Amino acid sequence: MKIAHINELGEKQSVKEHLFETAKKAEQFAEEFGCGEAGYLCGLMHDIGKYSKEFQRRIRDPEHVKKVDHSTAGAKELCDMSKGYIFLAMAVAGHHSGLMDGGNKKVSEAEDGTFFGRMKKEIPSYDDWKEEIAVKQIKMPTFMKMGINPAFTMAFFTRMIYSCLVDADYLDTERFMSSGGIDRGEYASGAELLKRFEKHISGWIDRRDFDNEQQKQICQKRTEILLDCMEKGERFDRGLYSLTVPTGGGKTTASLGFALKQMQKHAMRRIIYVIPYTSIIDQTATVFGDILGEENVLEHHSGILYEVKEGESERNYQKALATENWDMPVVVTTAVQFFESLFASKSSKCRKLHSIAYSVIIFDEAQTLPVPYLEPCVAAISELVAHYRSTVVLCTATQPALGGMFQRYLGKMELCEICDGVEDTYRWFRRTGIVHAGVLDMDRLCGELRENGQVLCIVNQRRTAQEIYRCLKGDECLKGEGIYCLTTLIYPAARKEKIEEIKQRLKEGLSCRVIATSLIEAGVDIDFPRVYRQEAGLDSVIQAAGRCNREGKRPAEESVVSVFQLEGSNFKFLSQNIAAFQWMQRQFDDLGDLKAISGYFHFYRELLGGENLDVKGIMKAFAEGLDGGILPLKSVAEWFKLIENETVPVYIPLGEGKVLVDQLTSGDFDRNTFRKLGQYSVNVYPNHLRALQESGCVECLWDQVYVLRDLTQYKEDTGLQMDIETGDGVFV
Numbered sequence: 178m179k180i181a182h183i184n185e186l187g188e189k190q191s192v193k194e195h196l197f198e199t200a201k202k203a204e205q206f207a208e209e210f211g212c213g214e215a216g217y218l219c220g221l222m223h224d225i226g227k228y229s230k231e232f233q234r235r236i237r238d239p240e241h242v243k244k245v246d247h248s249t250a251g252a253k254e255l256c257d258m259s260k261g262y263i264f265l266a267m268a269v270a271g272h273h274s275g276l277m278d279g280g281n282k283k284v285s286e287a288e289d290g291t292f293f294g295r296m297k298k299e300i301p302s303y304d305d306w307k308e309e310i311a312v313k314q315i316k317m318p319t320f321m322k323m324g325i326n327p328a329f330t331m332a333f334f335t336r337m338i339y340s341c342l343v344d345a346d347y348l349d350t351e352r353f354m355s356s357g358g359i360d361r362g363e364y365a366s367g368a369e370l371l372k373r374f375e376k377h378i379s380g381w382i383d384r385r386d387f388d389n390e391q392q393k394q395i396c397q398k399r400t401e402i403l404l405d406c407m408e409k410g411e412r413f414d415r416g417l418y419s420l421t422v423p424t425g426g427g428k429t430t431a432s433l434g435f436a437l438k439q440m441q442k443h444a445m446r447r448i449i450y451v452i453p454y455t456s457i458i459d460q461t462a463t464v465f466g467d468i469l470g471e472e473n474v475l476e477h478h479s480g481i482l483y484e485v486k487e488g489e490s491e492r493n494y495q496k497a498l499a500t501e502n503w504d505m506p507v508v509v510t511t512a513v514q515f516f517e518s519l520f521a522s523k524s525s526k527c528r529k530l531h532s533i534a535y536s537v538i539i540f541d542e543a544q545t546l547p548v549p550y551l552e553p554c555v556a557a558i559s560e561l562v563a564h565y566r567s568t569v570v571l572c573t574a575t576q577p578a579l580g581g582m583f584q585r586y587l588g589k590m591e592l593c594e595i596c597d598g599v600e601d602t603y604r605w606f607r608r609t610g611i612v613h614a615g616v617l618d619m620d621r622l623c624g625e626l627r628e629n630g631q632v633l634c635i636v637n638q639r640r641t642a643q644e645i646y647r648c649l650k651g652d653e654c655l656k657g658e659g660i661y662c663l664t665t666l667i668y669p670a671a672r673k674e675k676i677e678e679i680k681q682r683l684k685e686g687l688s689c690r691v692i693a694t695s696l697i698e699a700g701v702d703i704d705f706p707r708v709y710r711q712e713a714g715l716d717s718v719i720q721a722a723g724r725c726n727r728e729g730k731r732p733a734e735e736s737v738v739s740v741f742q743l744e745g746s747n748f749k750f751l752s753q754n755i756a757a758f759q760w761m762q763r764q765f766d767d768l769g770d771l772k773a774i775s776g777y778f779h780f781y782r783e784l785l786g787g788e789n790l791d792v793k794g795i796m797k798a799f800a801e802g803l804d805g806g807i808l809p810l811k812s813v814a815e816w817f818k819l820i821e822n823e824t825v826p827v828y829i830p831l832g833e834g835k836v837l838v839d840q841l842t843s844g845d846f847d848r849n850t851f852r853k854l855g856q857y858s859v860n861v862y863p864n865h866l867r868a869l870q871e872s873g874c875v876e877c878l879w880d881q882v883y884v885l886r887d888l889t890q891y892k893e894d895t896g897l898q899m900d901i902e903t904g905d906g907v908f909v
Contacts, residue, residue: 179228179305180236182353190353192227193309198352199223202345207338209446209535210565214315215265216341218255221312223269223342226250229301248273249295250303256296261317264331267292267808268339272346276339276522276814279807291806320564325585326556328799332808333560336519340530344502347528364506365473367440374437377468378403378430391729398605399427402596406431409595410438415445417562417583419543420572420595421771423606424723429461429541432572433468435595436537439568449538450509453545457699459669459856461541462509469507476852477503477510503532512540512547513819519557520795522814534565542699543571544716544778546579547819551782552791555579559586570595574723575716578778600771607733608726611718611768614709614739622743623648626709627655631689634709635721637748639664639694641711643895646692650894655688663693666896668829670856676701697724704728708738711746714754715761715777719769757781793817824860827875827883829891831857838884859885859897 181195200220207216226232226247235242252270255262263279270292271277280291287297321331365373382400402422420435422428436448450465452458462476503510518526519533538561540546546554561567563586571579571592580592596602617625626632626649636642646662649655659682661675680703682689689705695713697703698720704727710718718740726736748755757780765773782790791797793816803809830838834857840846841854861869866883869875874887885891890898 179233179309181224181227182350183236184354184356186356188353188356192224192306195349195353196221196224196310198349199342199345202348203341206341206345206531209531210337212318212334212338215317215338216345218262218312218315219265219268219338219342220345221310222251222255222265223248223272223346224251225254225306225310226300226303228305229303231301246298246300247303249298249300250306252292253296253300258312259314263292264317264321264335265338266296267335267810268342270295271339271522272342272524275524276335276527276810278803278809278811281804281806284805290811292808293806318564324563326796326800328802328808329553329556329796330560330564332799332810332813333519333557334564335808335810336521336527337530337534337565339524340527340532343524344528344531347502365470367437367445367506370469370473370506371437371441373469374434378434381430389730395425395729398602399431402426402428402602403431403434405596406435407438410435411442413439413593413595415439415443415562415566415568417558417587417590417592418568418570418595419576419592420570421576421599422572422574422596423603424574424720425606425608425727425729426574426602428572428574429464432539432541432570433465435570436539436568439537443566443568445535445537445566445568447503447506447508447532447536449503449515449533449536450507451512451515451538451540452509452699453512453542454696454699455511455665455860457696457701458509458511459673460701465507465509473505474507474509475503475505476855477508477514503529508532512545516547516550516554516557517817517819520553520814520817522811533561534567537568537570539570539572541572542720543573543579544575544577545699546577548782548785549789549792550795550817550819552582552787553795553817555582556586556796559583562590563587575719575774576778577716578775603769603771607769608729609708609722609733609736609738611722611738611740613762614741616742616744618744619645619648622709622741623652625739626690626692627652629690629707631683631686631705632707632709633691633693633697633703633705633721633724635693635695635697635724636711636743637694637713637746637751639666640899641743641746642692642694643899646895649690649692655690659688659690661689661691661693662895663691663697664896665694665696666859666899668831668834668857668859668896670832670834671893671896672696676703679703695720702727704730706731706736710738710740712740712742712755712758713751714781715758715768715774717754718758719774722769753781753784757784824862825866825881825883826855826858826860827866827869827885827897828854829857829859829885829888829897831888831891833857841878841882841884861897865899 179192180189181192182190200217203220204213204217207213224247226249232245232247235245248270252266255266255269267276277290277292280293282293285291285294287294321334324330420428420432422431440448450461452461458476462474466474518530521527558569562569583592623645626634642662642664649660650657661679663672663675679689679691695717698717703724705725708721708725710721722738725738757777760780761773761777795813798809798813803812828838837850837854840850874885874890875883876886877883
């Protein structure tokens with residue numbers, strides 16, 4: 178028997194069994210987007226290199242026999258079968274080491290790291306596969322030759338079929354290595370999820386215990402929006418939609434209602450909720466978990482990812498199998514994780530991609546789609562809608578006016594609004610007035626905050642928030658009561674507690690002064706009578722206004738949002754946002770008008786210029802090739818790095834975090850440990866991490882897993898310190 182795997186019990190899995198089981202799973206995954214035959218063929222061919230005598234010696238004696246390339250064989254056979262199978266061959270060749278740049282068939286060399294180079298590599302004979310495996314020709318999808326950038330479409334398909342193969346390979350290996358003990362996929366059905374949702378909203382719709390008439394009217398209006406979304410979800414075909422709901426209109430619940438109805442109507446597999454910031458993932462996931470059952474909701478944290486490299490020991494599979502494949506019916510993740518996965522080349526990040534097909538994808542706060550990569554992101558979303566049976570919803574109070582961009586890729590398929598009467602809804606929900614307060618120095622700003630008993634001040638930097646907080650906290654007149662600092666330097670579990678305290682103080686009419694960064698502008702249901710917002714983009718200002726008089730308890734003229742410039746502050750990273758905001762301020766008396774919002778985004782993108790919507794030239798690289806080669810998959814994956822990816826989580830061993838960190842230290846952990854640890858982590862930039870390391874404040878348990886050991890560097894009120902006593906000040 179030719180052996181593929183040996184588990185810890187000494188049981189052996191044959192290569193033939195592994196190939197057929199992987200093929201069946203890959204077929205199942207790829208069939209979700211109509212390419213089941215391609216998935217099956219990849220699964221059948223991916224490990225035929227294990228038929229070589231060299232690999233069989235290696236599997237029986239891994240300590241003394243050198244590593245053996247077993248991935249190239251299947252790729253070579255696929256290329257020999259048909260030129261059209263190159264995309265399948267690229268997936269097979271990289272199923273352990275990752276997808277490669279295509280290279281040039283004529284000039285690429287065996288060791289240059291390209292696919293065509295790999296095809297020239299000498300490998301051990303594996304001819305015995307033909308005695309056990311029979312393959313047949315298949316038809317490749319015709320859509321790959323369509324569209325304005327066919328090479329981009331081909332690359333997208335390659336990643337998707339690669340995902341089917343990698344996940345199928347991992348799952349079959351996991352099953353065997355655990356002696357069949359892994360139980361996956363036992364989640365509530367779409368019908369059951371909808372039933373739970375309808376039970377949840379019945380209390381909302383039928384509510385009678387209102388404090389006042391205004392509260393009743395707001396609840397009724399939110400209910401109208403929700404029911405409209407659910408009716409459209411049941412009626413609409415799969416496609417590309419916008420959901421434009423003003424802050425306070427209940428768009429999170431409404432979008433979930435639409436998604437659940439779409440899921441039921443079209444028998445779709447899951448809902449993926451894409452959120453711009455890690456800081457609000459836990460809030461949204463908690464809400465969804467309360468409604469649908471937390472066992473059905475995956476709150477995705479980057480945690481740690483393991484790669485399985487060519488020829489590594491069987492034991493290393495166990496680490497790889499702890500990575501996520503998004504196998505739950507509801508996934509809440511970040512835009513960074515979502516898009517970087519769509520453009521990734523490594524197996525750990527690509528594994529989940531097939532789970533995005535045939536899903537309802539909600540982009541919450543769609544105006545935050547990464548502008549420097551907006552063109553490739555729009556192209557990727559268009560691929561999911563056009564070729565992978567997905568429904569996409571751009572959900573926000575400030576639509577980024579992307580209809581024209583999408584039309585270039587989708588042709589006749591338009592971006593359609595879900596809700597009726599959007600302009601009337603916006604007028605109805607108007608609860609504030611936005612004024613410009615001019616330039617304020619730190620003393621003047623703190624003085625105005627002192628004069629307001631309940632006030633929210635949102636600034637652009639974490640350091641600035643800490644500085645203002647300390648100024649107010651040290652004021653003898655305020656006695657340090659009811660003053661809060663909310664930034665991502667505080668770990669999520671602690672932020673949750675602070676937000677609940679803040680809500681309670683506001684409800685009881687107690688003094689409450691909150692200094693926060695933009696994390697509070699999205700996903701935080703909080704209501705202040707007065708808001709200050711440091712100058713930023715119009716979308717940020719409107720989001721900040723959504724935290725003012727949210728429940729309509731006060732007259733709009735008394736609910737002021739003051740936009741200010743902070744003396745001495747200079748933000749290069751926001752300069753164009755601010756310039757566009759200032760221009761719109763001169764053009765419109767009412768900055769909350771939908772025309773002002775649309776105009777802002779158009780003008781902002783004009784300031785940037787078209788090339789700055791694809792700063793790395795990704796679309797051009799696919800269309801024209803790179804260095805004379807085709808499909809630069811690996812290169813693009815290296816280029817496509819959004820800002821949030823520069824940060825590294827540092828785990829804080831406080832509260833339950835200490836128990837979880839102890840599990841890491843002892844080695845007694847699994848993927849759920851990392852999910853839970855996300856509530857006790859602070860993401861830091863490289864220079865901040867370096868300062869913590871140089872001062873001996875953090876311990877690196879292993880690659881990319883850091884634990885704060887000097888707990889004096891974490892303050893309960895402000896979180897992880899920006900200035901390390903034995904290091905340099907860190908500017909973020």
